[in-house]
Amino acid sequence: xxxxxxxxxxxxxxxxxxxxxxxxxxxxxxxxxxxxxxxxxxxxxxxxxxxxxxxxxxxxxxxxxxxxxxxxxxxxxxxxxxxxxxxxxxxxxxxxxxxxxxxxxxxxxxxxxxxxxxxxxxxxxxxxxxxxxxxxxxxxxxxxxxxxxxxxxxxxxxxxxxxxxxxxxxxxxxxxxxxxxxxxxxxxxxxxxxxxxxxxxxxxxxxxxxxxxxxxxxxxxxxxxxxxxxxxxxxxxxxxxxxxxxxxxxxxxxxxxxxxxxx
Amino acid sequence: xxxxxxxxxxxxxxxxxxxxxxxxxxxxxxxxxxxxxxxxxxxxxxxxxxxxxxxxxxxxxxxxxxxxxxxxxxxxxxxxxxxxxxxxxxxxxxxxxxxxxxxxxxxxxxxxxxxxxxxxxxxxxxxxxxxxxxxxxxxxxxxxxxxxxxxxxxxxxxxxxxxxxxxxxxxxxxxxxxxxxxxxxxxxxxxxxxxxxxxxxxx
Numbered sequence: 528x529x530x531x532x533x534x535x536x537x538x539x540x541x542x543x544x545x546x547x548x549x550x551x552x553x554x555x556x557x558x559x560x561x562x563x564x565x566x567x568x569x570x571x572x573x574x575x576x577x578x579x580x581x582x583x584x585x586x587x588x589x590x591x592x593x594x595x596x597x598x599x600x601x602x603x604x605x606x607x608x609x610x611x612x613x614x615x616x617x618x619x620x621x622x623x624x625x626x627x628x629x630x631x632x633x634x635x636x637x638x639x640x641x642x643x644x645x646x647x648x649x650x651x652x653x654x655x656x657x658x659x660x661x662x663x664x665x666x667x668x669x670x671x672x673x674x675x676x677x678x679x680x681x682x683x684x685x686x687x688x689x690x691x692x693x694x695x696x697x698x699x700x701x702x703x704x705x706x707x708x709x710x711x712x713x714x715x716x717x718x719x720x721x722x723x724x725x726x727x728x729x730x731x732x733x734x735x736x737x738x739x740x741x742x743x744x745x746x747x748x749x750x751x752x753x754x755x756x757x758x759x760x761x762x763x764x765x766x767x768x769x770x771x772x773x774x775x776x777x778x779x780x781x782x783x784x785x786x787x788x789x790x
Numbered sequence: 791x792x793x794x795x796x797x798x799x800x801x802x803x804x805x806x807x808x809x810x811x812x813x814x815x816x817x818x819x820x821x822x823x824x825x826x827x828x829x830x831x832x833x834x835x836x837x838x839x840x841x842x843x844x845x846x847x848x849x850x851x852x853x854x855x856x857x858x859x860x861x862x863x864x865x866x867x868x869x870x871x872x873x874x875x876x877x878x879x880x881x882x883x884x885x886x887x888x889x890x891x892x893x894x895x896x897x898x899x900x901x902x903x904x905x906x907x908x909x910x911x912x913x914x915x916x917x918x919x920x921x922x923x924x925x926x927x928x929x930x931x932x933x934x935x936x937x938x939x940x941x942x943x944x945x946x947x948x949x950x951x952x953x954x955x956x957x958x959x960x961x962x963x964x965x966x967x968x969x970x971x972x973x974x975x976x977x978x979x980x981x982x983x984x985x986x987x988x989x990x991x992x993x
Contacts, residue, residue: 539855550869558880561881562879562885565882587886695969
């Protein structure tokens, strides 16, 4: 047979490609459930790392089954809010119902469009509120989870991840524990423009809502900075008011104590 | 015949090592050798991909239209790489390593060793020798990867497979973790290899 004729070449390549796609489709279907179980456990690890339920290293050394149990033990409630800060839905707190990060992309679009967003808020034991953030890095999406103390103003912890940032540069947002640890104890200034700064020399200004960008990863840092601010802005009406009341009640308590002392 | 088979297996590991002699696959050997665990998974993945792609291409060798043979090879290699990636993602223990290796598993497709062995060997040889040639080249690659990762993890983090081996007072050498050190280490391995093997020395 003439293996160099055009007809043969076209038919041959068609068959090869069809066979390969069939094999890959079959394998993807068979392995899908196991992969999504892994992805869910990974999402839970990232959320609980941000919330400070356990040290990140310990979470990554824990098996999937134990992670699900740990999440069930530490989650209090989960709900969604719209862009006006009002609750518009409940989320299941069952560990296998957790929303994966691919749900964040449409929400990111909804935030930018200004309507139709259902943004998740996860409340862990002790009143720690965890919210996701999502945006574009240099090569692909970057995302993460930011946890707030009960005052809705101080960041309790954060965890960032990415799809394909450059290893050793942009990938540091995930690989270097010191980067995410810098966020603990910082604040988000609801209502300010921007609410948070991830910029060059930001820490030198002494502001509590600033973290230095990563050297050599300008585009990743910029993308993460935008992701943080876009999502903080979306949660502003929800957390801004909560933070105001939290501060107010704190103020009242301290006033009461001073009065008591005077008496 | 037995001698030829032995050469097929041993040559890529020693005299014709893809990294130290052919200087192929350098990119990934600099990138994934910070930790032994990652290097080991990468080595096994490459062994599987080179072996299976060579086997499949050798089985198809008499039917592949010559004008599109590179494309057909690419499709076969790409399929193997995706399979490896999917399997790593499905395993509970390998999921985190797959995420850590991130793009480098996908980039096995661009590893010159894979296509190089298909072009140079699999298209002109029977399936079984081709499979062995592919596997042996993968082993030759993996061996260097593990040697480099051993030194980098030991001196860069003071650990081996994540377990502390150097005394707690050891200050990790940050240069060792950076890719340039892998290149220096690789240079040293090539130097030792050439010094030991007279056949590799140039006039």
